[in-house]
Amino acid sequence: MTATQNGAPARRGRPGHSVESLLGVAVAVFNERGYEATSMDELAVRLGVTKSAIYHHVPSKVELLRLALDRALDALFAVTEHPAATAGRAIDRLEHVVRASIGVLAAELPYVTLLLRVRGNSEVERSALQRRREFDRFVTALVRAAEHEGDVRPDVDPAVTSRLLFGTVNSLTEWYRPGGGLSADDLADSVVTVLFTGLRTRS
């Protein structure tokens, strides 16, 4: 069996964009301009082809969105099945989920960014929102368990705590850029330090 440089199987016929390369560009433009504000023509220009060529690979604009959102959601849900997220003290599982989520966010930044901006305008967006809420419930349960085990301060409502936690993590998409001198691990250290042990040196 022959193979191309990147390890993909050799394809017959005229070479061109793959769904993957198309998706990469699409997500980048969606994040720049916003999904609704991006036209298929604009996408085509960025790809160096005509609008029709896109429809050769993908049936609709919203399907492009679905592929992107699924990618982010799959990566996020994979975290909830890590051994370190399912066994041990709840506080440690929580810390692991936070760190691993930041890892996913850094590794799949454009896809996660897009996911966090979805508003529910189509069926695709609504089902993505539903899966996000499922992830939220997982985290909230973790916070609740950690409080039950006495490792988390009891004076803040667990529902509020989990929202603050993932509000902070999610807000990273607004400014964090990999390759800018701050590694994902260092970033995770900073986030965990601030959220788990606080900013102040004295009260």
Next chain:
Amino acid sequence: MTATQNGAPARRGRPGHSVESLLGVAVAVFNERGYEATSMDELAVRLGVTKSAIYHHVPSKVELLRLALDRALDALFAVTEHPAATAGRAIDRLEHVVRASIGVLAAELPYVTLLLRVRGNSEVERSALQRRREFDRFVTALVRAAEHEGDVRPDVDPAVTSRLLFGTVNSLTEWYRPGGGLSADDLADSVVTVLFTGLRTRS
């Protein structure tokens, strides 16, 4: 001089919507559907008038956006001029700015929400982003000063700290709803507790 119930001066001619009531509905719909995905016809239906009526009050769709963004930005910048934000130990000024920003966020929730979703698609959006960055610089300077005064842990970069701080505060627009049993002050207490003194009860 005659006056209406709400204290506004009596106007001549046929009564109808004011720019203010129009703006309120517009911002609500912009937040639901997204600015780009909202059509003027949709806005008109929600107002109970025709599209043309909107153009009687406002020259364009983007002008509606500008009015909304300015409202949020003006409220936010007012915070930076509070006495408690300009005098005293930096850590205390920082805490005040965080608390006051949460107050603004709660009081002007729809406007602040819209502001935080702007992506820079028009000149109006770009200048709003620029004013936001100005606010960010104010906060970063505060964190830097607090670290200089020895009140903030030195092992996290001030630029990162300030982004985490306001990432957390800004993420509140994603879930906080006034009147849901959690007051803005209680919310501010929770945020300040988690961020400034940390989540853990023991290390």
Next chain:
DNA sequence: ATCGAGACTGACCGTCCGGTCAGTAACGAG
């Protein structure tokens, strides 16, 4: 009753947008 002022309607315009389709170009295999 009249009049001026402000609020609003309904028909319309040019443009852009998502999507379609019939045909064509560029490859690998034989």
Next chain:
DNA sequence: CTCGTTACTGACCGGACGGTCAGTCTCGAT
């Protein structure tokens, strides 16, 4: 070379969108 396969083009369609405009309606004031 031929043939099947895949990638792509260019012209086109119907609908929606932001915005315009000439006229109409409904008030308060006099």
